[in-house]
Amino acid sequence: EAAIAESVGDFKREQSSAVKAAEKAVSLGARLLLANALLRDCWASNNLGDRSRALEAARKAREIFATVGDPGGEARALKNIADVLDDQGDHSGGRRVYEEALGIFRRIGHENGVAITLNNMAYAVRSQGDLKRARALFKESLEVSTKISDEGGEARALNGIAIIDWRQGNLAQAEKMYERALQVHRRFNDRSRAATVQGNLAIVHQDMGRLADAKRDFEESLRLLRDIGDKVGVTRTVGNLGELMTRMGDLSGAKQRFLEQLTLGRGIPDEKQRAYALHGLG
Numbered sequence: 001e002a003a004i005a006e007s008v009g010d011f012k013r014e015q016s017s018a019v020k021a022a023e024k025a026v027s028l029g030a031r032l033l034l035a036n037a038l039l040r041d042c043w044a045s046n047n048l049g050d051r052s053r054a055l056e057a058a059r060k061a062r063e064i065f066a067t068v069g070d071p072g073g074e075a076r077a078l079k080n081i082a083d084v085l086d087d088q089g090d091h092s093g094g095r096r097v098y099e100e101a102l103g104i105f106r107r108i109g110h111e112n113g114v115a116i117t118l119n120n121m122a123y124a125v126r127s128q129g130d131l132k133r134a135r136a137l138f139k140e141s142l143e144v145s146t147k148i149s150d151e152g153g154e155a156r157a158l159n160g161i162a163i164i165d166w167r168q169g170n171l172a173q174a175e176k177m178y179e180r181a182l183q184v185h186r187r188f189n190d191r192s193r194a195a196t197v198q199g200n201l202a203i204v205h206q207d208m209g210r211l212a213d214a215k216r217d218f219e220e221s222l223r224l225l226r227d228i229g230d231k232v233g234v235t236r237t238v239g240n241l242g243e244l245m246t247r248m249g250d251l252s253g254a255k256q257r258f259l260e261q262l263t264l265g266r267g268i269p270d271e272k273q274r275a276y277a278l279h280g281l282g
Contacts, residue, residue: 001013001017001021002014002015002017002021002037002040002044003040005017006044007188007189007190008190008191009190009191009192009193009194009195009224009230010228011043011048011192011229011230012044012228012229014040015040015044015045015048018037018038018040018041018044019037019041021033021036021037022034022037022038022041025037031064031067031068032064032065032068032070032073034064035060035061035064035065035070035077036061036073038057038058038060038064039057039058039061039076039077039080041054041057042054042055042057042061042080042084043083046080046083047232048229048230048231049230049231049268049269049270050269051084051088052269054080054084055081055084055085058080058081058084059081061073061076061077062074062077062078065077071104071108072104072105072108072110074104075101075104075105075108075110075113076101076113078098078100078101078104079097079098079101079113079116079117079120081097082094082095082096082097082101082117082120082121082124085097086098086120086123086124086127088269088270089272091124091127092128094121094124095121095124095125095128098117098120098121098124099121101113101117102114102117102118102121105117111144111147111148112150112153114144115141115144115148115150115153115157116141118138118140118141118144119137119138119141119153119156119157121137122137122138122141122160123160125137126160126167131164131167131168134160135161135164137160138157138160138161138164139157139161141153141156141157142154142157142158142161145157151184151188152184152185152188152190152193154184155180155181155184155185155197156181158177158180158181159177159178159181159193159196159197161177162174162175162176162177162178162181162200163200165177166200166203166204166207171204171207171208174204175201175205175208178200178201178204179201181193181197182194182198182201185197191224191228192228192233194224195221195222195225195228195230195233196221196233198217198220198224199218199221199233199236199237199240201217202214202215202216202217202218202221202240202244203240205217206244206247211247211248214244215244215248218237218240218241218244219241221233221237222237222238222241225237231264231267231268232268232270232273234264235261235264235265235268235270236276238257238261238264239257239258239273239276239277239280241257242254242255242256242258242261242277243280245257246280254280255281257280258277258280258281259277261273261276261277261280262274262277262278262281265277
C-alpha cells in the first residue's frame with residue numbers, strides 16, 4: 001500500500017501505511033520488512049519536508065540491511081540518505097554517499113538502482129556547478145533506464161537533461177524534454193513528478209516570455225503539490241508565482257504570494273525558501 005501511494009505521489013498515505021507496516025514488522029520480529037517500511041517512511045517524510053525523521057529512518061534501515069547481509073537493501077538505504085543530505089543543502093556529503101551506493105549497485109548488477117542513483121547524484125553535481133558532469137550522469141541514467149525499459153526512469157533523466165539545457169540557455173530543447181517527461185508522468189499518474197516537471201516547464205515558458213502559459217503551468221503544479229502535501233514544493237511554487245506576477249506587473253498579487261511563501265517557509269526546514277521570499281518582497 002505504501003509503495004502504491006508513493007507511485008502516485010500520495011506521501012501522507014505512504015507515510016501512514018509505512019508506519020503501520022513497521023509496527024507490525026516489529027511485533028513479528030521481521031527485520032527485513034521493518035527495514036523496507038523504514039525506507040518508505042524516509043521517502044515520504046523527506047517529501048513532506050521532515051528531513052530529520054527521514055534521515056533517522058534511512059540510517060536505521062541501513063543498519064538492519066547491513067546486519068542481515070543484504071547489500072541491495074543497504075545501497076537503497078544509502079541512496080535515501082544521500083537524497084536527504086542533498087535536499088537539505090549538503091551537496092558534497094550527498095555526493096559521497098551516492099558514490100558509495102552506486103558502487104554497491106554496480107557490483108551486484110542492480111541496474112534500476114544504478115539508473116536512479118546516477119540520476120539523483122547528477123542533481124548534487126549540478127548544485128555544485130559542474131553542469132558538464134551533471135549532463136553526463138543524466139545521460140548515463142537515461143541509457144540504463146532505456147536498456148531496462150523503465151519509462152519512468154527515462155522521464156526522470158529527461159527532466160534532468162532539460163534542467164541543464166535550461167541553465168545553458170537552450171530553451172526550445174528544454175521545453176521539448178520537459179514535455180516528453182510530463183507525458184510519461186501523467187500516463188503513470190505520478191502526481192509528484194508531474195508537478196515538478198510542470199513547474200520546470202513554467203520557468204522555461206517564463207523565460208521565453210510566454211507569461212500566460214507560465215502562469216497556467218505554475219497554478220497546475222501548485223494544485224498537484226497541495227493535493228499530495230508537498231510542503232517544500234508548495235512553498236517554492238508560491239514564490240515562483242510571486243516572481244512571475246512581478247514580471248507581469250501585478251505587484252499587489254506578487255506581494256501576497258511572497259508573504260505566503262515567507263509564512264510557509266517558517267514551517268519547513270528549508271531556509272532558502274524564506275530567503276527567496278524576502279528577496280521577492282524587497
